[in-house]
Amino acid sequence: MARPQDQQAPLVITTGEPAGIGPELVLMLAAKQPSDWVAIGDPQLLNHRARQLGLDIELVCVAPGERLPEPRIGRLAVWPVALHVDCHPGRIDPANGRYVLELLDLAVAACLDGRASAMVTAPLHKGAIREAGYNDFIGHTEYLRDTCAVEEVVMMLATDSALHGQADGRQQALRVALATTHLPLKDVAAAIEPHSLERVLRILAADLQRWFGVESPRIAVCGLNPHAGEGGHLGREEIEIIIPVLERLRGEGMRLDGPLPSDTLFTPRHLEGVDAVLAMYHDQGLPVLKYAGFGRAANITLGLPLIRTSVDHGTALDLAGTGQADPSSLGVALALAADMVRSR
Missing domain, CATH: 3.40.718.10 (Isopropylmalate Dehydrogenase)
Known part of the structure; x- marks a missing residue:
């Protein structure tokens, strides 16, 4: 679906490993600042994690390319992708390894066809993806290289x-x-x-x-x-x-x-x-x-045909669901991606 003519394509954030801190980092940012960006993830997971952390977040599900809601503090637009199995903070389940890659695939496709201006990635868990059967998976960087077919x-x-x-x-x-x-x-x-x-x-x-x-x-x-x-x-x-x-x-x-x-x-x-x-x-x-x-x-x-930034840390499974995670690096990654979009 094409985006509205009068609306710039948004930045998108993949929420990463569902058992890690990625989902709550996205929610924490949305609770602190108006979000003119879109999260990609499971809305039920995000709702549950927001309640767990005591965050008052209004989730608005939109399809890729649809108009975003008016940005405001506490409102978060979501491109929904369903978990494969229920998730519990801090407990990796390889059955959701494919889900994490689906988030990336949607973000890449949207950047390449103009529905997104850049992608920001929350951390994933390499072991969970390998245990899901993707034995050659090395990391975000190499996966994006291969997905975008660059040398x-x-x-x-x-x-x-x-x-x-x-x-x-x-x-x-x-x-x-x-x-x-x-x-x-x-x-x-x-x-x-x-x-x-x-x-x-x-x-x-x-x-x-x-x-x-x-x-x-x-x-x-x-x-x-x-x-x-x-x-x-x-x-x-x-x-x-x-x-x-x-x-x-x-x-x-x-x-x-x-x-x-x-x-x-x-x-x-x-x-x-x-x-x-x-x-x-x-x-x-x-x-x-x-x-x-x-x-x-x-x-x-x-070296990619798109803009991709990410956090400087991992999934921090021991902090997931505790509210002690720090969203600062995700905020820097988001600001850096926006800066790169402006430079382009």
């Missing part, structure tokens, strides 16, 4: 001070992208190869321009090994793979620093004037970013 995507996290492309005075803006994502550490070195590394750097530079208004991005690149290999004494990936790729792209005019030792790169002096850091693997770059801004950061998938 390469880049996972990047940004602190809230990176909104609008500038720091807010509280902290240095920090964006960290990954050359590899959800891989066992033993597989990382083999995955760092010239063609893939070059694609990641091109996507990162292009989307910093497209979504963040950085005209000529400066990217600092981590080495893979301690001390960036120390001239080959601690590993040769820098000499044989990373340095040749950086030199080739510098020859095209890209502004690339490195490869630099990650234990010194993440210091104010080395980050000064840097628009993004490229880490070689997940736990090289993300612990630093989350220490700097956990709960005030968001995850962005670059």
Whole structure:
């Protein structure tokens, strides 16, 4: 169904793993601010969780493309998708693994056909989806890559001070992208190869321009090994793979620093004037970013034909249904997606 001509396509938020904190984070945001966005999920689940938390939320079910209700605090528009089985906070049921993917599929389809302007994702539980029979499922990032049929995507996290492309005075803006994502550490070195590394750097530079208004991005690149290999004494990936790729792209005019030792790169002096850091693997770059801004950061998938942001944390099953979860990261992800829509 086409959206009304006088109404901009809304942002959509997938509510994620139903037994986790995703549904209540969405409800908490709706209880604090007028929501001109749409939640995708099971209305009965959302109603039950709202009552459990003592939140006075009016749910309005609409079909994708239909006009949204007038935004107001405590009102939440929902594109309904039914759970496969009843859900209890904190108790994973693999029977709902397919439900979580259905939320993503609807959001992707709506972004691609213009019924949604961007998608924001609450956390999912990888184990529950694998136990549902999707044994090859790795994570949001890889699933969206395959669903959108693109060759390469880049996972990047940004602190809230990176909104609008500038720091807010509280902290240095920090964006960290990954050359590899959800891989066992033993597989990382083999995955760092010239063609893939070059694609990641091109996507990162292009989307910093497209979504963040950085005209000529400066990217600092981590080495893979301690001390960036120390001239080959601690590993040769820098000499044989990373340095040749950086030199080739510098020859095209890209502004690339490195490869630099990650234990010194993440210091104010080395980050000064840097628009993004490229880490070689997940736990090289993300612990630093989350220490700097956990709960005030968001995850962005670059290289897609759509805008996707997400929270910087997991399902927090131990907090589900308690009302103790913090919706700050989801709020940052929503604000960042809206900012990217405006840039587009």
